[in-house]
Amino acid sequence: MARNVWREIGARPAEAFLIVAEIGPDFGGGAREDDPFDTARLRFAANLMVRTCTHSNLRGDFAVQPLREPQALVIHCAVTDAADFAQLREVVGATEIEAGPWRGRCDVLLDEARHERLLAIAGPPDSRGAGRRARVARERESEDPRHWGRI
Template sequence: MPRLAWTDLAQTPGTTFLIVGELAPCFAGGRREDDPFDSARLRFAANLIVRTCSHLDLKGPFAVQPSREGNNLMIQCVVAESEDFARLGEVTGGREIEASLWCGRRHFLLDNATHDALLAIAGQPDGRGAGRRARAASREAEEQRLRWGHD
């Protein structure tokens, strides 16, 4: 089923299910000094969850949103179908917690073991164009250096 925008699906918690993954400190190599807000790890985790949902052929729509709760990095996934909620709960190893406003809610730790399990379903990320983007960034940095007269 299609991926929807977070605002389109998450605004009706009484009819949807929430699965929250908390990124372990070791996930994706841990924090990096050159990325103080952990944006790269959050994007990596969100991409993994989107690919997992896509490869599971969910019956209903889903939405994925990275978030921060204090010092914790989270990936939230909302699904509309109870079968999808059960399948994602099973593959993530999520445990049910108080549903609050949602029809159901699960929480899981996105550590290296969970990453490996999800990667077996989702497959490797599409790296096409990564080399091109790196060369473009390098070229831009060189142009900036020359533009400003630095050595």
């Protein structure tokens, strides 16, 4: 299994299977007021899907692409192996629909229950270095007494 960039797999839909995961309103604790474009939830869902693919020990290649559609946040996950598609479809609880140009396609709504299920497979996000980055930012801010906005 190898993770690829979207343009390599997504450009050849006749050779891949597609899982379309729409991010539900309650996924990841829901939308936050300090993130009006839901960037954090979209990034978190994409990373969760990548970790799910990685921890599922897929045999073929895969790619994940987060998208902002007019009324929804969506994650596209393309896989090249039929067995991988069947495995991921079962893992996320997706419903198979008309494939269109793809070899196969399924849709799923990522709600809080699926979020918990995927976290059990994928594990928590890697937060190594988060404390160090916060400490460095605090030190940088405290070094300059003329920091803009400070009184």
